[in-house]
Amino acid sequence: MTAFEELMAYQRETEALGQIMGRLGWDQETVMPAGAAEQRAEEMAALDSVLHRRRTDPRIGEWLEQAVPEDDAGKRQVEKIHRRFERTQRVPEALSAALARTTSLAHRVWAEARATNDFALFAPKLTEVLDLSREKAAALADGGNLYDALADDYEPGITEGELEAMFNALRPRLVALRERVMGSERTVPTLGTTFSEDGQLALSAELARAFGYNTEHGRIDKAVHPFSSGSGLDVRITTRTMPDDPFNCFYSTIHEVGHGCYEQNIDTAYLLTPLGRGVSMGVHESQSRIYENQLGRSRAFSSWLFQRMTDTFGDFGIGDAETFYAVTNRCAAGHIRTEADEVHYNLHIALRFDLERDLIAGRLEVPDLPEAWNARFESDFGLKVDTPANGVLQDVHWSEALFGYFPTYTLGNVYAGCLHAALRRDVPDLDRDLARSDTSAATDWLREKVQRFGGLYEPKDLIERATGLAPSEGPLLDYLDAKFGDIYGV
Numbered sequence: 020m021t022a023f024e025e026l027m028a029y030q031r032e033t034e035a036l037g038q039i040m041g042r043l044g045w046d047q048e049t050v051m052p053a054g055a056a057e058q059r060a061e062e063m064a065a066l067d068s069v070l071h072r073r074r075t076d077p078r079i080g081e082w083l084e085q086a087v088p089e090d091d092a093g094k095r096q097v098e099k100i101h102r103r104f105e106r107t108q109r110v111p112e113a114l115s116a117a118l119a120r121t122t123s124l125a126h127r128v129w130a131e132a133r134a135t136n137d138f139a140l141f142a143p144k145l146t147e148v149l150d151l152s153r154e155k156a157a158a159l160a161d162g163g164n165l166y167d168a169l170a171d172d173y174e175p176g177i178t179e180g181e182l183e184a185m186f187n188a189l190r191p192r193l194v195a196l197r198e199r200v201m202g203s204e205r206t207v208p209t210l211g212t213t214f215s216e217d218g219q220l221a222l223s224a225e226l227a228r229a230f231g232y233n234t235e236h237g238r239i240d241k242a243v244h245p246f247s248s249g250s251g252l253d254v255r256i257t258t259r260t261m262p263d264d265p266f267n268c269f270y271s272t273i274h275e276v277g278h279g280c281y282e283q284n285i286d287t288a289y290l291l292t293p294l295g296r297g298v299s300m301g302v303h304e305s306q307s308r309i310y311e312n313q314l315g316r317s318r319a320f321s322s323w324l325f326q327r328m329t330d331t332f333g334d335f336g337i338g339d340a341e342t343f344y345a346v347t348n349r350c351a352a353g354h355i356r357t358e359a360d361e362v363h364y365n366l367h368i369a370l371r372f373d374l375e376r377d378l379i380a381g382r383l384e385v386p387d388l389p390e391a392w393n394a395r396f397e398s399d400f401g402l403k404v405d406t407p408a409n410g411v412l413q414d415v416h417w418s419e420a421l422f423g424y425f426p427t428y429t430l431g432n433v434y435a436g437c438l439h440a441a442l443r444r445d446v447p448d449l450d451r452d453l454a455r456s457d458t459s460a461a462t463d464w465l466r467e468k469v470q471r472f473g474g475l476y477e478p479k480d481l482i483e484r485a486t487g488l489a490p491s492e493g494p495l496l497d498y499l500d501a502k503f504g505d506i507y508g509v
């Protein structure tokens with residue numbers, strides 16, 4: 020075997036172990052018995068240290084020196100393995116272990132603090148997580164920018180400065196649109212009845228099929244917080260049901276199907292290699308968002324969903340497809356990010372981005388965080404934060420040391436805006452298909468232009484190749500202005 024072949028064979032086993040670890044995580048959130056939690060933490064920790072040792076094995080360094088890849092994909096594999104090898108080596112094993120242990124405990128404390136609305140309970144653990152994260156950032160950054168070093172785990176190559184520029188470009192038009200919509204005379208009704216769980220799950224499965232999710236290589240289960248898991252030939256998604264809010268189920272499903280289809284549609288030549296996964300969290304979120312919002316919440320597709328909901332649940336109090344379309348896109352200032360409409364969503368992310376930059380830079384201390392959150396929230400949303408659970412304690416991310424992750428949600432929306440504009444240009448009569456739940460023209464386009472490449476191209480290059488234009492905020496803002504201007508008559 021050549022050094023390249025040895026490297027790839029070794030990497031394949033590492034990737035396989037990584038997939039197993041992911042599946043343990045899936046199991047934990049879906050079917051694991053509650054009494055197994057402590058044993059599971061030990062199982063995860065054991066696998067984590069096996070992976071850490073494999074990823075820092077000195078043989079990788081030797082193979083990397085000698086490897087001569089034959090083509091561009093091979094070069095990219097080597098580049099990705101090299102990048103990961105260097106990053107893993109920079110973080111001392113003891114620090115890595117301390118982070119794993121502390122976040123595992125912090126997660127439990129966060130859940131309890133959220134349930135009891137007690138930020139003071141969480142503050143000491145969050146301080147520990149933050150201190151370790153800053154230590155890790157310093158080790159990775161080697162004198163450079165701390166936030167860049169952390170964000171690179173989720174969006175390779177992105178910088179704090181680029182993210183800041185993105186939010187600066189979005190903010191004025193988002194705020195202006197929000198003010199127009201909130202001041203509109205038009206009122207959009209809410210659903211005022213309940214919907215059976217069986218009906219929701221049956222229609223949710225139909226939606227997953229309509230968007231091309233392959234259940235030969237996947238399955239749909241229930242989870243408290245919907246997520247997707249796995250790559251290649253085993254890609255699973257979850258959804259949830261709420262009696263009075265079937266949209267939560269339907270749009271969670273479509274969102275996770277977007278993530279799932281991205282993984283399922285990657286070229287199988289990349290199976291169990293670094294190219295066999297979505298290239299970044301931003302690109303991943305662009306897929307879930309375009310499935311959910313630009314396609315799933317379009318006027319055309321929602322007219323079909325209106326019909327199917329009527330078939331499934333009978334008359335549910337919404338008189339016509341046009342009202343139903345407005346209901347699926349209803350705007351309201353609310354405390355909770357995961358329930359936010361398209362107009363408000365990125366303002367939630369901007370708030371988190373600014374606060375976590377301040378935390379990482381040492382400009383903001385954990386005890387002062389709730390006050391900073393509440394003040395910013397009130398000025399951006401015109402609402403007071405009533406409880407920590409509706410404010411600073413609502414998201415799991417910081418307890419898991421996911422600093423640098425939040426902005427990838429907005430980056431995903433920006434990329435989705437770019438892809439949607441290009442899709443509409445290339446498939447002008449898309450709405451005719453969507454109105455009968457045929458998404459294939461859109462999902463084929465996304466598979467061809469984005470999904471099949473896996474990790475082959477850098478995120479920004481991938482979007483530029485797909486659309487013919489460098490990514491920018493304009494298409495998302497134009498789409499939002501047009502859609503919500505129309506729905507709210509503003």
Ligand code: ZN
Binds near residue numbers: 307
């Ligand atoms: Zn997502």
